[in-house]
Amino acid sequence: MKKFSLFFLIMLLLPVNAGCLGAVPLDAYKYVSSLGVDIGESKAYSITFLVQSEANESSTQSAAGEALVLGADGDDLFDAITTAHMGAPYQLNFERLNTIIFSKEAAEAGCLEKLGRVALNALNIRQSVKLLICLCPAQTYLQGMAGAGMQNMTKLQQSLLKNYNEEGISPIINYSLVHEAAEGGRIDPVLSLGALDTSAAQAAKAESAALSSEAGEKNGEGSEKTGQEGQTSQEAEAQYTTEGVLRFGGMSIYASGAALFDRWQFAGVLNGFDTRFLLMGRGEFQRGRLQVPYGDDRLTIFLANTGLYETEMELGEVPKARVSLLFTCEVLQDDQGVSEAGWEQGLRQAVEEYLEAEISRVFARCQALNSDAMGMGRVASRHFSTVEEWEAYNWKTKYPQMEASFHVRLTPLDENITSGLE
Amino acid sequence: MSSPDGGRIGLQETAYMLGVPLYINAVFTFESHYAYPGGNSSYIWVPAGVLLSLGLFLLVSGAMQRAKANTLGELYDKGLGKIGGRICMAELAALLLIAGLAAMLRFISMLYTYVFVRSVYSSISLWIMGAVCILAFWGMETIGRLSKLLGIILLVTMLVNLILPAESYELYRLYPLPGNQWEEIGAYSLRHIFTLLPVFLGGLSMAESLHGRACVKKAGCIGGIGAAVLAFLTQLCISLTYGYQDLSAIYFPLYRLDMDMLQEGYFFRLDKISLFLWLAAELVAAAYFLFAASRIAGQELGLKNSRPAVAAFSVLLSCALFYERSGGYWLVERVKSWLDLYGWLLLLPGLLAACIGALRHGSHKEKEREIYEKV
Incomplete structure (x- = not known):
């Protein structure tokens, strides 16, 4: 029995040696934790990578690790990766990819369906990767996430779960469920919705206060706003506040509301309030x-x-x-x-x-x-x-x-x- | 009493030695694009295939008892004559090798696709084939005892694997219920016996080393029912995780069982570790097929030792593994598709003819004896 137990132990230990097959040193990798998809200028898409790195003493980043943002335009994800690799002294590794963020424009252009055709296994991306639609450019959203190193990334993940479980103001979904919904025909995909609130940041707040006092002075001079201008200002306010409400402190990025799809096609959005009733239904x-x-x-x-x-x-x-x-x-x-x-x-x-x-x-x-x-x-x-x-x-x-x-x-x-x- | 070639093992080892390959071949061998496009009723037809094979095994075992045949080889000889028996045993050896090869091809593909993306197919094949060859070379005692050790671990691992993603299971994914027409479910079950029945027949062909036909029968029942229950649970959990449309496009759904989970936990990334435990079970299962085929070849060729046949078949299997990735992919796929559909036809007619022939031969002999006694 000893002989068999020994052989059995060796068999179980064999996988440890598996790393020798096609081994790559750990320091040659940088782990991508989030990926953003926008409509590109020079090519079809603009892909942004939020890259996790070790905490650096010289940097002001958090203990959770440094966050780097890099990106490239590309006709598809692989093309963008190739371009990004040209200027990066490391290899991008997608095994820890947690979230893929699409800008609303990219979602409207059918990027989600195109993701459905990407061989995720080829990049070692897990099908459990979360998907999110943002009302601002995905690159801006990722820059917001990178604001305090990897801390914001972790906070956003917690925030998504809390919004879903504790408040009901945001759905939560991953690629596997989106694929099932879009291809299965029994339920349509509902994705988390994110946006940017510059009113949350102190600097932006001061800037906004200065702008509004300037506007007030102009109003005092008797200049009349046209109805269209008023509407544009309201839209801008809604875009750069948390669903039209001023917020102080916290992250400039937030997740609330739902993006609705008709199979793979983007259909519209619901705010956080309506999302509660959607989840009830x-x-x-x-x-x-x-x-x-x-x-x-x-x-x-x-x-x-x-x-x-x-x-x-x-x-x-x-x-x-x-x-x-x-x-x-x-x-x-x-x-x-x-x-x-x-x-x-x-x-x-x-x-x-x-x-x-x-x-x-x-x-x-x-x-x-x-x-x-x-x-x-x-x-x-x-x-x-x-x-x-x-x-x-x-x-x-x-x-x-x-x-x-x-x-x-x-x-x-x-x-x-x-x-x-x- | 001299020990038979490869050693001798008891009831528990035999039950695990038959149960592990049955489960591996029941769950790991069929192709998604073949099994799911018309609907998902795999949680019915996969265990039904195991139970159908068990039923046929009991039928053959009963026929062997009636015909007083100690091994399957004797039953074939009695039912179909020496030449017919040898042809059928040669066919069984080939089917055992194919059944072993089917699971090995899947596992190598899984390792290549999910784990060693940057590696080359041939090095993974060599790694797998080397371990299988060594195990088969060491004989039945090694395979039986390792099956027992691994069988318990496989059972526990599988249950943990199935319980962990329980939060993502949804009943609506089973609908339309049962998904396929009942005739289709029956056809799937029947076709699935192609990779399952050889496990039982391999056991019957080595009955002398397994404490006789009665012991093999008992061990087959335990192993078969255990494998059917575990296969049912596995396929049910897969069906609760993915709808039939998704399943048709997923190469190996069991590996992706925890991908629907929204909240990641400590056990979330166990998939690769699970794959290696399944692989350990597959190595033992493949060794069983290789050894059983070699043992049959040795017996039929009058060799006292199966090791030369193990070596020869190992080379043959290695060639088959390499051939798939060195230009023969489409041919192998075509053969696999044909065997998925019609492979059972290679298995059943000879077996049933042998049973009927042996029973008739037995009753004829009994009549002769009665007449002789009367005279």
Whole structure:
């Protein structure tokens, strides 16, 4: 038995020697942690690499490691890598690639589908790589990520998970799931949405303050803005704030909202507020806080998923779906001091109706964009026993006519809090 | 009592020695583009293929008992005569080598694609073939005991591999349920026995070294049912992770089982380590096929030692491995596709004819004896 155990041990240790096959010294590599895709100027695409490096004493970077940004234009990813290698004293390694970021323009130009045709294995890119669409150029987004070395990169990853699990304001998806959604025809891809908020940075804030005082002076002189100019200014403000709201401190980049797709084709975006209802309709909402209009005031509630999400569907030329959801609910702030009796006598029903109306509104928005973001196709496919029948039904042609009703039930999580007791 | 060629092993070792190659060939040999395009019901037909092979194995084992044949070679001789028996045993040796080769080709491709991207195919092939040849050279005792050692580890690793990505499993991916027509599922199961049944038949051909036919029968049942259950769990988890469209385009879905996970954890990057553990199991499985084929060749050629045949078949297998990547790729692919569809036809007719022939021969002999006793 000793002989066999020894042989077995040798067999298990053999893989250790595997590094000798095609070995490359570790210091010859630099690990790419994020990759950005923009529309290029000299070639079809502009690819940016956020490269992780060891922390350098002379640099001001964090202990998490130094972050370098380099990029090149290319007709495809491989072309850009070749160009980037020309000026880099190291080899780019993609094994640790965590996120691929597409600018909105690149997504509109069909870059996501082209990524679907890239042999990821050839670059050792894992299919679990996260995908994100950003409203600003991907290069700018990556520069924002590189601001504090690799710390921002780690923070963004945490932020994405937190936004998905704790707030419900952002979906989270990886390449494998996007591929399944786009090719499978049962659910359309919904990607995380990112943007840049220059108001968050102190320097930018001061600059913005100076600009606004200048503008104020000009206004004082009596110059009139045209309606178009006003709109442009609003757009600019929305683009360089967090969804139109000024934010102070933190990273200039943020992730909130969802990018909707019709198969591989970019269809539109939802903000963080609407994303909550999208996730509810998909049955993926975990928990989050929500402000609900109540009389002249607003009620702040906390909702948490109970796992009860049921969809019944009748198929036909016009499919009809009835989605039932159950959440636990907690009142976090109630300025009007509604009693427990008040909660049971009308308020709960009002909140349920509000949620149903909002989910229906977001569903209609997705339907108008021909994006089955709520994944109704998943339920439709249950009515078929063979792939032939399912494919012959051609779900995506039926989806635009589909009628869906949402039925939300709330159950109090903590009756003491709901009744105003601490 | 002299020890047979390659040694002698007990019930547990035999069960693992049959179970490990059965599981490896059940899950690792079929091509995605062949198995999934029309829908995914692999979690039905893969274990069904193992159970169908087990059923045929029990049938043959029963026929051997009725015909009082100690090994499969004797059954063939009794059922089809000396020449017919030898032809069928030669065919079985060839099918054992092909069944071993099928999994080896897949594993070498996996290593080449997923791990040693910068390496060359031939060096990986040499590395694999070398280990398989040594194991087969050492004989049945080595293979049996290593199977037992590895079988437990493989079982635990597989269960860990299947449990870790549980958060990404979604029931809707199983729909449309069952996906394929029932006739198609039956056809897939039947075709799959081509790489599975030789495992059982190899065991029956070496029954003398495995404490007899009854012991092989018991070990085959344990190994077969264990492999079927594990194959079912594996294919079910794969089906809960990927829909049929994705599966058709993934070379080896089991390797990518944890790619749907959104939150990375400590165990997230276990795939390469798992691949090497599967590879260790594959080395033992391939050694079993090589040794069983060599043992048959040795017996039929009247050699007392199987080692010359092991050496010869190792060279043959190495040539086959190199041939695929040195210009013969399309021919090998064409042969593989043909065998996937019609390989079972090479296996079943001879086997069933031998069973029927041996049973008739046995009943004829019994009648003769009854008449003789009466007289």
